[in-house]
Amino acid sequence: MALGTNHTTKAVADYFIPELWSDEVIAGYKKNLVLANLVTRMSHKGKKGDTVHIPAPARGSASAKAAGTQVTLVAPSHSEVQVSINKHYEYSVLIEDIVEVQALQSLRRFYTDDAGYALATQVDSDLFSTAALLQGGNGTTGTAGWNKAKVWDTAGVLSDYTAATSNAADITDAGIRGMILALDNADVPMDNRALVIPPIAANDLLGINRFTEQQYIGSGDAIKTGKIGMIYGVDVYVSNNCPTAGASSDRVGLLVHKDALVLAEQMGVRSQTQYKQEYLGDLFTADTLYGVAELRDNAGLAFVVPAS
Numbered sequence: 281m282a283l284g285t286n287h288t289t290k291a292v293a294d295y296f297i298p299e300l301w302s303d304e305v306i307a308g309y310k311k312n313l314v315l316a317n318l319v320t321r322m323s324h325k326g327k328k329g330d331t332v333h334i335p336a337p338a339r340g341s342a343s344a345k346a347a348g349t350q351v352t353l354v355a356p357s358h359s360e361v362q363v364s365i366n367k368h369y370e371y372s373v374l375i376e377d378i379v380e381v382q383a384l385q386s387l388r389r390f391y392t393d394d395a396g397y398a399l400a401t402q403v404d405s406d407l408f409s410t411a412a413l414l415q416g417g418n419g420t421t422g423t424a425g426w427n428k429a430k431v432w433d434t435a436g437v438l439s440d441y442t443a444a445t446s447n448a449a450d451i452t453d454a455g456i457r458g459m460i461l462a463l464d465n466a467d468v469p470m471d472n473r474a475l476v477i478p479p480i481a482a483n484d485l486l487g488i489n490r491f492t493e494q495q496y497i498g499s500g501d502a503i504k505t506g507k508i509g510m511i512y513g514v515d516v517y518v519s520n521n522c523p524t525a526g527a528s529s530d531r532v533g534l535l536v537h538k539d540a541l542v543l544a545e546q547m548g549v550r551s552q553t554q555y556k557q558e559y560l561g562d563l564f565t566a567d568t569l570y571g572v573a574e575l576r577d578n579a580g581l582a583f584v585v586p587a588s
Contacts, residue, residue, distance in 0.1 A: 308396020
């Protein structure tokens with residue numbers, strides 16, 4: 281089968297060398313993940329099947345014990361979350377022999393980093409899209425979607441985003457406290473929460489005293505990808521991969537607990553090369569196979585801020 285004509289020729293890569301290392305691709309992939317590092321991750325590597333079944337037990341309640349009576353049996357109705365392993369993405373280049381002979385080593389670093397970046401961006405994008413289901417959302421993204429994403433008024437009272445009229449609001453201290461309160465009221469654990477914001481919101485956040493006062497307060501852990509600080513005990517991350525919403529290209533952010541979304545990996549990032557004699561060059565491909573799903577509906581929420 282023909283591979284097309286978009287080849288890396290000498291004219292395209294005159295100063296590089298096409299040595300491609302799998303560990304560099306994986307390093308680039310891990311370096312560029314943001315949201316995937318903040319949600320529940322499950323390994324399905326080496327296992328057959330196209331669906332992962334995750335038990336979703338319902339919480340029980342305590343019962344008063346009266347003297348001389350038997351205990352009260354608790355029998356809540358449990359459910360499950362199904363994660364379809366249906367996302368297979370790849371990054372491929374064909375590098376002709378003349379490039380291998382004449383180019384410099386920086387081509388390897390470019391392609392391995394670019395492959396890692398492309399695959400990491402795709403995984404994060406799929407997780408962001410799944411977040412449109414949070415808080416009972418219909419899962420629709422883009423100009424007509426994010427129907428259960430939140431905006432806030434000056435007192436921090438939350439309301440639903442309206443894509444048609446773009447009622448997005450700049451991020452504020454009251455808005456952040458309103459979102460935290462929403463998770464608190466849903467009995468979401470206070471640890472393992474993260475605030476993921478687009479760059480425009482990060483710029484606004486730097487003007488909030490509570491953030492600048494607390495951004496250096498932490499546990500002393502190593503710096504994580506995209507992490508810029510902490511506010512009210514919640515780690516703050518910046519991602520340019522935050523999606524757009526509404527006709528005004530508003531930007532979507534997330535306040536999530538790790539149990540809000542799940543990423544199930546059946547095949548981690550894999551790199552392969554094959555010599556193609558018909559093109560006198562090496563075909564390089566990096567790919568990954570995974571699935572994403574909402575795990576706990578009220579353990580996170582999306583919010584929308586203006587594009588500028």
